[in-house]
Amino acid sequence: MASSWTPCLVLLLCLTLSSVLQEQAAGKPAADDDSELRQRWSKWQAKYSKRYPSHEEQEKRFGVFRDNSNSIGAFSAPQTTTSAVVGSFGAPQTVTTVRVGMNRFGDLQPREVLDQFTGFNNTAAVLKTPPPTRLPHHSRKPCCVDWRSSGAVTGVKFQGSCQSCWAFAAVAAIEGMNKIRTGTLVSLSEQQLVDCDNGSSGCAGGRTDTALDLVARRGGITSGERYAYGGFNGRCKVDKLLFDHGAAVGGFKAVPPNDEHQLAMAVARQPVTAYVDASTWEFQFYSGGIFRGPCSGDPARVNHAVTIVGYCEEFGDKFWIAKNSWSDDWGDQGYILLAKDVLSSPNGTCGLATSPFYPTA
Structure with missing residues (x-):
């Protein structure tokens, strides 16, 4: 059988x-x-x-x-293209052109990340910003700048599902300026901007220029310790906005648009805010290397705010160092390297040069 x-x-x-x-x-x-x-x-x-x-x-x-x-x-199939770049604290290292990896956005599609975790709102009330300030061409511009190595950048933060990237970008720029000016690094309050900036829309999105304008008009911004981040729209604590300042701010300036040379001279002095297009899958799962896209450089399509905290023009390919607000689990420990001076991207990679701003003392 x-x-x-x-x-x-x-x-x-x-x-x-x-x-x-x-x-x-x-x-x-x-x-x-x-x-x-x-x-x-x-x-x-x-x-x-x-x-x-x-x-x-x-x-x-x-x-x-x-x-x-x-x-x-x-x-992530094996790649052979490599570039020599500067690591997190200034040491040269060789990395693949770009890498992707699983992160906290693993259960989301790009449109959902865009809707929940970005926040530049170009429909918000447009502030009449000061005219762009051109820095003299003989201004100091080193081959490489990394404000992290100078202790002028706080740890990477997480905005949560509040569309407050604009507040985080503005705060990081102020933190950097304050450390360069005073020698003290203070973590400042994004929640104060979410609650008090009437020119923006809180967790529904906003703009770095209106945030910087508010802080300049009030003379400063409160520390994060005394005005903690909650990731939701709250009631403005006016007394802290007016009197409890962890860093003083006197004004802000605009970098001439679509001019990466001017942007580099500004970043050589201090961290600068920038808008980018973060709508692609490759951006969502970026984990290292020099990012060249895909993304849009169209000023009408930028949707996310970051802070440019450095650049490098010496080791192989040129790149910008941008601090994000998606936690240090995302990207290269919370940062992304964006290709610099790309001839086919007159507005900068992902539109980063379209509308940069920085605070002044």
Whole structure:
């Protein structure tokens, strides 16, 4: 009896193996692959304390996570193009042109990240900003500048799902100016800007120029310790806005638009705010290297605010060092290197040169 079943068993095994191979060739994960992905999904949820309101929503988010994981795997195939760049604290190192990796946005699509975690609002009331200030061409402009190595940059912060990138970018620029001027690095209050800047819209988005204008008109800004960040729209604590200042600010200036040479001279003096287009999948999962896109340089399509805290023109490819507000889990420890002086991007990579600002004492 046993020998009569042997051909059937062999046929069944052959059919099963053929089915698995066909599924893998078609891009469908085998059971073991799905099990491994489920394990990674569970660890990812635990790491970021992710909870979903229903099983349906959880499965939907798992599907997005799976697609993002597959795309990251495909993107991260071995690359041979390398560039010598400066590391986090000024040491030369060699890195691939750009890298991507899983992060806290693993269950989100680019449009969802754009809607929840950016925040430049170009429909907000446009402030009549001062005319751009051109710095003399003989101004000091070293080959490389990194304000982190000078202790003028606080640790990377996380804006949460409040669209307050504009407040974080403005605050980082003020923190840098204050350290350069006074010798003391003070972490300042983004929440004060979210609550008190009527020219912006709090967690619905805003502008760095209106934030800098508010702080300049009030003479300064409160420390983060005394006006803590909550990540929601709150009531303005007017007494702190008027009298409790952790850093003094006298005004602010605009860098001439679409002029990376002028921008570099400004950054050589202090950190500067900038707007960029952060709407692409590659930006969402950026983890290192020099980012060249894809992204838009169109001024009408910039949607996110960052702070330029340095640049380098000496080791191979040129790049800007931009501090983000998506936590140090994102990017290169919270930063992104954006290609500098790209001839095909007259507005700067991702539009970074369209409208930079910096505070003054």
